[in-house]
Amino acid sequence: MDYDFNFAVVWRNWDLLAQGLGLGLSLAVLSIAIGTGIGLIAAFGMLSKLRPVRWIALAYVSAIRNTPILVLILFTYFALPQMGVRLEKIPSFIFTLSIYAGAYLAEVFRGGLVALPLGLREAGLAIGLTEFRTKIYIIIPVMMRNVLPSLSNNFISLFKDTSLAAVIAVPELTYYARKINVESFRVIETWMVASLIYVAACYIIASLLRRLEARLAIPR
Amino acid sequence: MTQVLKITDLHKRFGDLEVLKGIDLTMQKGDVVSLIGSSGSGKTTVLRCINLLEDFERGTVEIAGEAIGYRHDGRKRRRLPERQIARQRAMTGMTFQQFNLFPHMTALGNVMLGLLKTQKKPKEEARSIAESWLERVGMASRKDHYPGQLSGGQQQRVAIARAIAMNPQLMLFDEVTSALDPELVTEVLAVVRDLAADGMTMLIVTHEMRFARDVSSRVVFMHEGRIHEEGPPDELFGAPKTERLQGFLARSEF
Numbered sequence: 001m002d003y004d005f006n007f008a009v010v011w012r013n014w015d016l017l018a019q020g021l022g023l024g025l026s027l028a029v030l031s032i033a034i035g036t037g038i039g040l041i042a043a044f045g046m047l048s049k050l051r052p053v054r055w056i057a058l059a060y061v062s063a064i065r066n067t068p069i070l071v072l073i074l075f076t077y078f079a080l081p082q083m084g085v086r087l088e089k090i091p092s093f094i095f096t097l098s099i100y101a102g103a104y105l106a107e108v109f110r111g112g113l114v115a116l117p118l119g120l121r122e123a124g125l126a127i128g129l130t131e132f133r134t135k136i137y138i139i140i141p142v143m144m145r146n147v148l149p150s151l152s153n154n155f156i157s158l159f160k161d162t163s164l165a166a167v168i169a170v171p172e173l174t175y176y177a178r179k180i181n182v183e184s185f186r187v188i189e190t191w192m193v194a195s196l197i198y199v200a201a202c203y204i205i206a207s208l209l210r211r212l213e214a215r216l217a218i219p220r
Numbered sequence: 221m222t223q224v225l226k227i228t229d230l231h232k233r234f235g236d237l238e239v240l241k242g243i244d245l246t247m248q249k250g251d252v253v254s255l256i257g258s259s260g261s262g263k264t265t266v267l268r269c270i271n272l273l274e275d276f277e278r279g280t281v282e283i284a285g286e287a288i289g290y291r292h293d294g295r296k297r298r299r300l301p302e303r304q305i306a307r308q309r310a311m312t313g314m315t316f317q318q319f320n321l322f323p324h325m326t327a328l329g330n331v332m333l334g335l336l337k338t339q340k341k342p343k344e345e346a347r348s349i350a351e352s353w354l355e356r357v358g359m360a361s362r363k364d365h366y367p368g369q370l371s372g373g374q375q376q377r378v379a380i381a382r383a384i385a386m387n388p389q390l391m392l393f394d395e396v397t398s399a400l401d402p403e404l405v406t407e408v409l410a411v412v413r414d415l416a417a418d419g420m421t422m423l424i425v426t427h428e429m430r431f432a433r434d435v436s437s438r439v440v441f442m443h444e445g446r447i448h449e450e451g452p453p454d455e456l457f458g459a460p461k462t463e464r465l466q467g468f469l470a471r472s473e474f
Contacts, residue, residue: 122273123320123379127334127386128310130302137337142324218323220368 009184010193016180020173021197027172028159030094032151035101035158040140042102043109057106064103070164072096077168093165101158108150112143145218152209156202163198173197222249223285224390224421225270230279232265239265241445242279247390247423252416254424254432254453257442258468263425266442267392270423271314272305283311284389310338313383317395319375321367327354327378328363331385339386353381357411373404377411384415391415393424409435429472433457441465 010017045057064072076096080087087095120142124134144151163174177194181187225247232240239262247253255263268274270281272289281288288308290297300308321330331350335341341349354363357377367375376396384391393412397405409431416422416435426432432439433453440450441464449456449465460466 117318117320119316119318119320120322123316123322125273125306125309126271126312126314126316127382128306128338129334130306133337137333138322138324142322145324218368219366 003188005189006186007189007193009186010180010189013176013180016176017173017193017197020171020176021201023170024159024162024165024172025201027090027094027097027162027165027170028155031097031101032105032155032158034094034098035105036151038098038102039105039109042106043113044135046106046110047113061103061106064100065107069096069100069161070167072100073164073168089165089168089170093162093168093170097158097161100161101154104154105151108147108154109143112147113139115146116143142218145216148213148216152206152213155209156205159202159205160198223247224249224251224283225423226280226282227266227270228280228282230266230269230276230281232262232269232274232276239445240269240276243445243447245440245447247421249421250419251438252420252422252424252436253438253440254426254436255440255442256426256429256432256468257448260444261442262445263442264394267314267394267423267425270390271312271392272309273314275299283308286311306338310334310386311388312390312392313386313388314392315376315379315383315394315396317398319367319372319379319399321375321379321382323367326364326366327359327370327381330367330378331382334382334386349385350381353385354378356414357381358407371404372400373407376400376408380408380411380415384420389421391420391422393422393426395425395427397426397428427472429457429469441468443468 042057042061045053046061048054048057073093073096076087077089077092080092116139120138121134124138125131129137162172165172166174166178169175173194177190181190184190223246225245227243227245230240230243231238239260243262243266245253245266255266257263265274269276270283270288276289280290286308288311289305290299292298299305321327322333325333328347328350331353332346335346335349336343339346351360351363354360357380359374359377359381362370362374367378370378380396396412397408400408405428409428412422412424413431413435424432424436436453438450439453439456441448441456443464449460449462456465457469460469
């Protein structure tokens with residue numbers, strides 16, 4: 001291959017790339033936060049004694065998990081407005097990613113809840129806590145610590161999924177990379193740099209999360 | 221004498237299996253009653269009904285004169301709302317075979333949780349109550365340890381402190397030593413013995429016959445969901461009347 005690499009044109013736009021990276025991370029953080037809330041509700045829903053509640057939770061999880069995320073993004077942004085729900089680009093994407101994260105986390109949390117010893121709930125009830133408070137003070141905190149590694153994995157996945165926001169012109173990293181590519185015609189350099197930024201960001205996030213896991217781990 | 225517990229005609233079934241077939245049991249303040257009998261005789265289920273961890277279909281359980289778990293509207297029998305149930309559960313303290321400590325909290329945190337969240341005590345007061353009970357069960361020096369860092373016997377002692385710190389009217393011990401290595405049994409039984417000597421009203425499900433004989437004011441032998449024989453420990457262990465109890469005692473280790 002006879003090709004002169006020229007990274008300068010890409011690096012000239014480092015501020016755009018940094019901005020895009022920042023937005024991508026923010027989208028992922030927000031979505032995992034909202035998704036955690038949705039996931040918890042759905043997980044308890046799937047384990048509910050009431051059949052209709054179980055059914056609704058299960059329907060949500062399987063509908064979302066069996067739809068490609070790209071389709072969900074396009075559906076929310078283009079089809080929902082036709083049905084009367086109009087969201088701006090960024091809120092629309094956060095909505096989609098949160099719903100998506102919620103469905104995956106629901107399965108993670110359900111697994112975590114099922115794995116807890118039954119005695120934990122009974123011990124909470126025995127000291128006079130209500131079912132709800134037992135969940136808040138005992139069940140959820142213990143379960144969360146147990147599923148932290150899966151939660152980290154999901155977060156990294158979500159961060160990478162933010163690149164799909166480019167299709168509805170949310171100005172994150174991939175969006176700017178595409179823009180730089182179009183303006184500079186430096187295809188190889190642009191996408192190499194974009195890839196490297198994703199790899200480096202994911203690597204750093206993963207090691208930070210591992211540290212957090214170690215800090216939150218239940219001492220034994 | 222104040223009556224602490226009155227069970228009348230208690231029935232409980234799991235599906236087709238009737239595990240309690242009409243239990244009557246009363247306890248006065250300061251009584252220490254041991255429930256003995258082979259596995260499946262329903263001893264643990266009695267405790268779990270008293271603490272409302274199990275529903276029961278028929279009969280009544282009264283603690284300090286208050287009917288537990290259900291109310292009657294004319295003919296209909298309804299389960300009480302959850303808040304009431306939670307309040308009534310706190311009238312008894314329960315310890316479990318598997319300890320069931322909260323793994324994400326220190327020993328002190330375990331004992332303080334109910335004081336803070338159920339009894340709404342201020343933090344300082346909760347801490348001092350918790351510390352004095354941990355001291356009492358010999359766990360003061362380990363109060364900042366997590367359950368995973370404690371031996372089984374130590375965990376069970378913390379669990380006892382957690383239950384009794386709530387100042388219950390009645391303590392329920394469900395096979396407190398069954399999950400313990402033999403060398404750890406003594407330290408836990410010593411704690412229970414100490415509480416008995418102190419006048420705590422206690423209902424104990426146990427397989428430790430020697431301990432039941434030493435600590436109880438009354439022993440109740442259960443068989444197939446019924447009370448088969450009961451009486452003071454010396455009578456029950458010294459001169460069992462029924463063949464079933466004789467057979468059970470012959471098979472039990474002392």
